[in-house]
Amino acid sequence: MKIRKAVFPVAGLGTRVLPATKAMPKEMLTIVDKPLIQYVYDEAREAGIEHFIFVTGRNKGVIEDHFDKMFELDTTLAARGNKKAEQEILARNQPEAGATSFTRQQAPLGLGHAVWCARDIVGDEPFAVVLPDELVLNDPGCLKQMIQAAEKLGGKSNLLAVEPVPDELTHQYGICGVGKRLASNMFEVDGMIEKPAKGTAPSNLSITGRYILQPEIFKILETQERGAGGEIQLTDAMIGLAKSQKFYGVEFEGERHDCGSKPGFLRANIAYGMARDDLREGLRAEMKKYLEK
Numbered sequence: 001m002k003i004r005k006a007v008f009p010v011a012g013l014g015t016r017v018l019p020a021t022k023a024m025p026k027e028m029l030t031i032v033d034k035p036l037i038q039y040v041y042d043e044a045r046e047a048g049i050e051h052f053i054f055v056t057g058r059n060k061g062v063i064e065d066h067f068d069k070m071f072e073l074d075t076t077l078a079a080r081g082n083k084k085a086e087q088e089i090l091a092r093n094q095p096e097a098g099a100t101s102f103t104r105q106q107a108p109l110g111l112g113h114a115v116w117c118a119r120d121i122v123g124d125e126p127f128a129v130v131l132p133d134e135l136v137l138n139d140p141g142c143l144k145q146m147i148q149a150a151e152k153l154g155g156k157s158n159l160l161a162v163e164p165v166p167d168e169l170t171h172q173y174g175i176c177g178v179g180k181r182l183a184s185n186m187f188e189v190d191g192m193i194e195k196p197a198k199g200t201a202p203s204n205l206s207i208t209g210r211y212i213l214q215p216e217i218f219k220i221l222e223t224q225e226r227g228a229g230g231e232i233q234l235t236d237a238m239i240g241l242a243k244s245q246k247f248y249g250v251e252f253e254g255e256r257h258d259c260g261s262k263p264g265f266l267r268a269n270i271a272y273g274m275a276r277d278d279l280r281e282g283l284r285a286e287m288k289k290y291l292e293k
């Protein structure tokens with residue numbers, strides 16, 4: 001099973017990080033010196049993705065611009081002559097011509113609806129879904145780990161990246177049940193539920209922002225009713241698909257950061273800053289000063 005396409009839903013309102021997201025997309029928030037969307041694009045590229053599909057909405061035009069070639073910047077840097085490093089950074093970030101598609105979700109009706117908006121561009125092949133506000137700090141990246149697992153499994157397999165959360169917080173997440181273990185970090189999914197009532201979760205494993213799905217999910221999403229929070233939930237459609245296809249949970253390696261929440265966003269800046277050789281010492285010294293205040 002070759003996964004060539006990735007869908008990036010970027011049409012949400014980002015209310016948890018207001019006012020930052022009033023006029024700017026959440027996916028353009030920067031962690032250290034890169035927008036979130038660039039991190040997940042790089043992760044997908046590293047995983048072998050060839051086509052990058054963005055489901056955008058109102059106020060999200062800047063995401064399209066971000067992946068465009070910037071002639072003014074390129075020519076100015078070239079004219080200055082001594083800015084080779086910057087030029088290389090820009091070139092590395094740039095998708096090949098024709099490797100991106102942008103489609104629109106006219107109203108933020110939920111993640112399931114956003115994924116459904118990409119149906120014609122994905123077509124009849126398995127694909128990845130990557131949520132840009134969730135970053136996983138690891139080498140190899142989370143999506144590469146998932147795609148490697150998917151290629152081993154083959155067939156009509158669907159895969160979910162899962163992570164343990166504290167038992168008392170399971171009601172805030174999509175949770176999956178654990179069936180037969182295939183490896184120390186992989187199992188057959190035995191049931192999924194979006195935001196289970198307190199005390200009813202089948203496990204403490206939350207479904208995180210990386211999925212590999214078969215195209216049959218689109219048929220189910222087409223008629224999917226609104227679920228938790230009044231939104232068309234991807235988890236509900238996956239529950240439907242699990243009646244005819246297998247789902248596997250992958251306990252990925254790496255630290256996950258929920259950058260769509262204020263504490264998660266701050267923590268990610270510290271974690272990614274500390275992972276950088278050029279910034280670590282300065283950041284450590286600054287944090288020490290604040291901790292001593």
Ligand code: UTP
Nearest residue numbers: 009010011012013014015016108109110111114
């Ligand atoms: P979130 O669940 O974080 O939703 O979406 P949100 O609406 O952006 O944020 P809050 O909860 O109001 O703060 C996860 C990803 O799915 C996209 C978001 O843009 C984000 O990248 N999404 C969500 C859509 O594309 N469409 C939707 O209808 C909902």
